[in-house]
Amino acid sequence: MQRLEIATALxxxxxxxxxVVSMWDQPYWSNFAPGSAFLPYWVAGLGTVFAVAQIFVSxxxxxxxxxxxxxxxxxxxxxxTICSLWLLVALLPWLGTAISATxxxxxxxxxxxxxxxxxxxxxxxxxxxxxxxxxxxxLDIRLPRGVFGI
Amino acid sequence: xxxxELLSHGxxxxxxxxxxxxxxxxxxxxxxxxxxPGIGPSLGMVLLLxxxxxxxxxxxxVMLSGIMYxxxxxxxxxxVLINVPGESSGVMTTVEGYQLAxxxxxxxxxxxxxxxxxxxxxxxVIVLIFxxxxxxxxxxxxxxxxxxxxxxxxITASATLGLGAPLKSLIVAVFGLMLxxxxxxxxxxxxxxxxxxxxxxxxxxxLPVAIGxxxxxxxxxxxxxxxxxxxxxxxxRDMWPTWQDWTTCRAAIVRGTxxxxxxxxxxxxxxxxxxxxxxxxxxxxSKSPERFGRGALDAIASCESAxxxxxxxxxxxxxxxxxxxxxxxxxxxxxFTLHGIRPGPLLMTNQPDLVWGLIASMVVGNAMLLILNLxxxxxxxxxxxxxxxxxxPAILVLxxxxxxxxALSLFMVGMTILFGIIGYFMIKADLPRPPLIxxxxxxxxxxxxxxxxxxxxxxxxxxxxxRPIAAVLLIAVLLSLLWPLIRLGWHSARLLGSRSEQERG
Numbered sequence: 001m002q003r004l005e006i007a008t009a010l011x012x013x014x015x016x017x018x019x020v021v022s023m024w025d026q027p028y029w030s031n032f033a034p035g036s037a038f039l040p041y042w043v044a045g046l047g048t049v050f051a052v053a054q055i056f057v058s059x060x061x062x063x064x065x066x067x068x069x070x071x072x073x074x075x076x077x078x079x080x081t082i083c084s085l086w087l088l089v090a091l092l093p094w095l096g097t098a099i100s101a102t103x104x105x106x107x108x109x110x111x112x113x114x115x116x117x118x119x120x121x122x123x124x125x126x127x128x129x130x131x132x133x134x135x136x137x138x139l140d141i142r143l144p145r146g147v148f149g150i
Numbered sequence: 151x152x153x154x155e156l157l158s159h160g161x162x163x164x165x166x167x168x169x170x171x172x173x174x175x176x177x178x179x180x181x182x183x184x185x186x187p188g189i190g191p192s193l194g195m196v197l198l199l200x201x202x203x204x205x206x207x208x209x210x211x212v213m214l215s216g217i218m219y220x221x222x223x224x225x226x227x228x229x230v231l232i233n234v235p236g237e238s239s240g241v242m243t244t245v246e247g248y249q250l251a252x253x254x255x256x257x258x259x260x261x262x263x264x265x266x267x268x269x270x271x272x273x274x275v276i277v278l279i280f281x282x283x284x285x286x287x288x289x290x291x292x293x294x295x296x297x298x299x300x301x302x303x304x305i306t307a308s309a310t311l312g313l314g315a316p317l318k319s320l321i322v323a324v325f326g327l328m329l330x331x332x333x334x335x336x337x338x339x340x341x342x343x344x345x346x347x348x349x350x351x352x353x354x355x356x357l358p359v360a361i362g363x364x365x366x367x368x369x370x371x372x373x374x375x376x377x378x379x380x381x382x383x384x385x386x387r388d389m390w391p392t393w394q395d396w397t398t399c400r401a402a403i404v405r406g407t408x409x410x411x412x413x414x415x416x417x418x419x420x421x422x423x424x425x426x427x428x429x430x431x432x433x434x435x436s437k438s439p440e441r442f443g444r445g446a447l448d449a450i451a452s453c454e455s456a457x458x459x460x461x462x463x464x465x466x467x468x469x470x471x472x473x474x475x476x477x478x479x480x481x482x483x484x485x486f487t488l489h490g491i492r493p494g495p496l497l498m499t500n501q502p503d504l505v506w507g508l509i510a511s512m513v514v515g516n517a518m519l520l521i522l523n524l525x526x527x528x529x530x531x532x533x534x535x536x537x538x539x540x541x542x543p544a545i546l547v548l549x550x551x552x553x554x555x556x557a558l559s560l561f562m563v564g565m566t567i568l569f570g571i572i573g574y575f576m577i578k579a580d581l582p583r584p585p586l587i588x589x590x591x592x593x594x595x596x597x598x599x600x601x602x603x604x605x606x607x608x609x610x611x612x613x614x615x616x617r618p619i620a621a622v623l624l625i626a627v628l629l630s631l632l633w634p635l636i637r638l639g640w641h642s643a644r645l646l647g648s649r650s651e652q653e654r655g
Binding site (some may be wrong): 075 | 200201203204317318320321324325327328331335337338340342343345366369370373374375537539540542543544546547548550551554555558560563564567570571574578579580581596597600601604605608609
């Protein structure tokens with residue numbers, strides 16, 4: 001947990017640097033009023049203070065709780081789920097909502113979570129049906145239809 | 151008298167067939183979401199937010215707020231029957247409720263919790279009516295300096311008074327402020343932190359962040375585990391408490407309601423902290439505190455009353471000042487904004503149908519939940535047998551489609567996944583997520599109020615101390631930042647005191 005806390009603080013420090021560098025060309029004060037860079041600089045300053053304080057506190061702590069990382073199979077499930085989500089985004093414009101969502105759900109249920117076929121098919125059908133019913137038929141939202149038009 | 155007339159008008163609005171239907175939808179969704187571990191009420195609200203675009207604003211708001219208090223009822227089921235809190239405010243109910251369930255008194259625990267929640271819900275709505283009116287009139291004296299300090303207090307208090315380490319919460323709040331800076335300067339119109347991306351010119355929307363950190367992240371964290379939860383069985387005939395049980399619980403319900411509502415008013419405290427404090431208070435007042443931890447019915451009554459009334463209390467600063475005090479009310483503020491409504495002191499004057507319709511709908515919603523929870527509790531309990539593994543993909547699909555529906559943009563969906571990954575690591579690093587959402591929602595109010603204040607004062611900071619209300623708020627902000635140090639000093643002093651007593655003894 002100690003390493004995670006320090007890593008978090010370092011990420012915030014990097015973000016503070018990015019904010020300051022990005023806003024360098026913008027005015028801090030403009031005539032008699034704050035400029036575009038006013039609040040970003042203050043936020044970056046506060047972020048730096050809190051991040052340094054967190055690094056100080058974490059390094060001085062004598063007893064550190066272990067981080068709650070998943071085991072190998074759990075980590076694999078999480079990773080595959082994230083990859084499946086990006087696959088869903090990639091497929092949506094080509095295959096449309098219904099087919100992409102179906103592929104995503106079956107991949108997650110059968111391959112990632114290794115569930116039984118029939119309940120997985122039922123869950124997929126109900127979910128895709130709900131999406132069609134609520135978003136397309138009721139709210140009339142133009143979800144991606146893909147090359148097959150569904 | 152005028153208040154009663156407005157309230158009766160509110161009931162006329164809440165009791166229309168459409169609003170009745172959507173109150174029922176909201177409380178049902180809230181009940182189910184509260185009952186399912188790993189799915190918080192925030193997720194339910196953000197999932198229904200895109201769906202609410204097709205509704206009238208009043209209908210949308212009553213539905214979304216129904217989820218808030220419905221989840222408090224639903225969380226009891228999983229706390230009592232599975233020994234897992236349905237959501238974070240159910241921890242103390244889990245401690246006592248599961249012990250009662252093992253003694254064959256699950257039904258009694260659920261009944262007392264449902265009735266306590268109902269009484270707390272109705273009682274706190276009555277207080278809300280008078281508190282909201284009074285605070286709205288007072289808030290008309292607020293101007294830019296007061297709004298800046300109020301928005302700052304909302305962020306600092308949620309960071310230091312809420313759950314989670316204060317320093318980590320402040321870091322998360324700063325991250326939220328950074329996200330809010332992306333886009334276009336609201337006063338000068340120049341682009342900021344967009345890195346040349348046209349999609350970022352409108353800023354980072356609330357929806358992908360909320361769906362990502364509350365929805366996707368929770369699902370990812372839950373998918374790590376593969377074990378199934380087995381709920382204890384309960385029968386309808388075991389539902390009813392004895393007269394002695396009610397005698398034990400009635401004072402606890404009143405105390406829990408009062409504690410919950412007062413704490414709900416404070417930004418950053420929310421239902422979770424309210425239940426802990428109500429539990430501690432109930433143990434202090436109890437004639438037999440040794441029962442606590444082994445199945446104390448009055449503890450459940452107090453906690454469940456506190457969490458429900460805290461939700462109602464949290465609506466007071468939102469409706470009257472436009473300042474959310476928790477992640478849940480931040481989502482509700484986003485809903486108001488997306489429907490083109492600005493909560494604040496003028497809301498009760500400009501949108502009386504919405505405000506009084508909402509208040510009346512909470513009475514109706516609480517009544518619906520009492521009916522659902524008493525005879526239908528075994529039915530809801532059966533939902534707990536559905537393996538989470540089947541719910542998770544459905545939640546992810548609805549999340550992605552909801553994110554797309556908000557702006558018809560795959561970029562938004564990509565951002566949702568990115569924030570889901572960030573949210574997952576926040577869970578691993580024990581970083582609280584509500585300060586992120588609060589900062590994101592409050593940042594526009596904070597920045598515009600600050601800059602307007604400095605324009606008014608021609609750059610002088612004295613505007614924040616010369617105005618009496620602003621000065622009080624400034625002291626509150628400083629106190630909220632210093633509170634962790636004050637608490638640490640007080641705790642150290644108590645330890646020293648008890649050690650020196652031991653040495654003398």
